[in-house]
Amino acid sequence: MADTSREALLGSRLNSGSKVTTPVGDGDLAREQRQHLLSGTDRLDASSQRLRESQRLANETEALGASILTDLRGQREQIENSRNVLMEADTHVDKSIRTLRGMARRLATNRIITVGVIVLLIVIIVAVLLGKFLRR
Incomplete structure (x- = not known):
């Protein structure tokens, strides 16, 4: 019975050692079923190959995405460090x-005091000179 099923499925050419013979009409049906089975197997193999390629x-893509995320993490750390340095600067x-501004205020104050002292000294010198000339 197994030989008969195999003969019906695969046809008489593949099972030449078998003692079972098939009628002519059954041979065409067997060939058609075999072709259909081979076609299905080919489509399954092609689909499996496409699936393997898609998986690869x-x-x-996943590895590339992980690499990009790692690079982005490093760039984020660099940006944060730069931002911290900028804030510190x-x-x-x-402060500078x-x-x-404090130094400029002190400079202005010192100039005013210096000008005041010079004016006071000039006034004193003029007063002393006038006092000497008037007494004579």
């Missing part, structure tokens, strides 16, 4: 500006 592509610039 998905794995490559901004703090130092603010306050110091320079």
Whole structure:
């Protein structure tokens, strides 16, 4: 019975050692079924190949995505470090500006005091000279 089923499925050419013979009409049906089976197997193999290729592509895409995420994480850390350095530099610039403003105020105050002292000395010198000339 197994030989008969095999003969019916595969046809008489593949099973030449078999003692079972098939009628002519059954041979055409068997060939057609065999062709259909081979066609289905070919389509299954092609689909499996496409599936393997899709899986490979998905794995490559996943690896590329992981690499990009790693690069982005490193770039984020660099940006955060740069931002922190910039904020620290901004703090130092603010302190420097306050110091320079204080120095400018002291400079202006010192100039006013110096001009006042010079004017006072000139007034005193003029008063002393006038006092000497008037007494004579």
